[in-house]
Amino acid sequence: MKNEKAEEIFRKFLKEGNNRITPERFEVLEYALEYEGHFGADDLFILMKSSKSRVSRATVYNTLELLVQCELLSKRNFGDNISRYESNFKRQQHDHLICVECGEIVEFTDTRLLNIPESICKDLGFELDSYSFNIFARCKNRKNCKKHSNEKK
Amino acid sequence: MKNEKAEEIFRKFLKEGNNRITPERFEVLEYALEYEGHFGADDLFILMKSSKSRVSRATVYNTLELLVQCELLSKRNFGDNISRYESNFKRQQHDHLICVECGEIVEFTDTRLLNIPESICKDLGFELDSYSFNIFARCKNRKNCKKHSNEKK
DNA sequence: ATTGCTGCAAAACGTTTGCACCTAT
C-alpha cells in the first residue's frame, strides 16, 4: 500500500531544503495519501493515534505543511475556519462546490477557469502562487441532501 | 455618519425573521459599515471596546452573522482560518487577490467570472448560494511588497 | 408576561509554541 513515487518526491524535497528525513514524516505522508477525501490536520492526527502510531500533533501539523510545499497535498478552506488537506497525487486539478445545508463536497473541473487566475495576476502585476474557488450551494433535490453525513463531523 | 438606508434594511430583516430590534445590533452595524477594508469579528469588538461601546463579544459575533444573512456584509476567508467581513453596502461585486508575502489584499472584478458559478451549479443540479474566489500571489516588484502593513496585524 | 438578547466568563476548538530529549546528518 506504500506509495514509492510520492515518497521519492518527498524525500527529494526534504533533501533539497535541508530538512531531515525522518520516519515520522513518512508515516504522516502514508496516512495522508490513504485518507479518502478531505481531512483536517487534527482528523489525521486522531486517526494516526487511534491506529498504532506514536507521532505527535506538532509533527503532523508540521509535516502536512511540508507536503503542501512539495505539492503532494493541497490545502483547502471551505469557509469554516478549518484547514483541510487532500492528496494531489495522480489527481487532476479541480475546484469544489459545498452544500450549505449538509456540507457535502462535490468536486468539479471547469475549463473556463484554467487561464483566469494567471491572466488576472498578469493584469495586476503579480506572480500567481495558487487560487481557491469555492461555490456554496443547495441541492435542488433536497431528498438527496440531508442524508449525507456532514464532512465537518 | 449614520446610514439610514442600511439601518432600514437591517430593521426590516430583523422584523421578518422575528429577531428583536436592539440598540446593540444597530451599534454593531454602524461600526461595521464605517470600518475601512476587511475586518475580523474580534477586530471590530476591540475597536468598539476601545471606543465607548459596551457591547459584548457574543453580541458582535452574533450580529455580524445576521448582517451577512441580510447581505449588508460579506464574510470572507483568506486562508488563515479567520473570518473577515466587509461591507457590501453600495459596493460592486468583487473578488480578492492576496499577496502571500505581505498579506496585502487587492480587489478586482473580472467579467469572465460573472456567469461561471451559476452555470456550474446548473450543471451539477444545485442552487447557487454564493462563491468565493481568491488568488494567492506575489508582487512582481518586491519593493512594493514588504512595506505594506500586514492586514493580519 | 414572555421570550429572546445581552454581558460576562468560561469552554471549546484548531493551531502554534516552548522545552528537554533524541536522532539524522
Next chain:
DNA sequence: ATAGGTGCAAACGTTTTGCAGCAAT
C-alpha cells in the same frame, strides 16, 4: 558533534456556549 526534529503539554487566538439578568415585544 550539532543542528534540527520529536513528543508532550501548555499557550494561543478565534469562536461558541452557559447562565443569570434584562429589555423588546
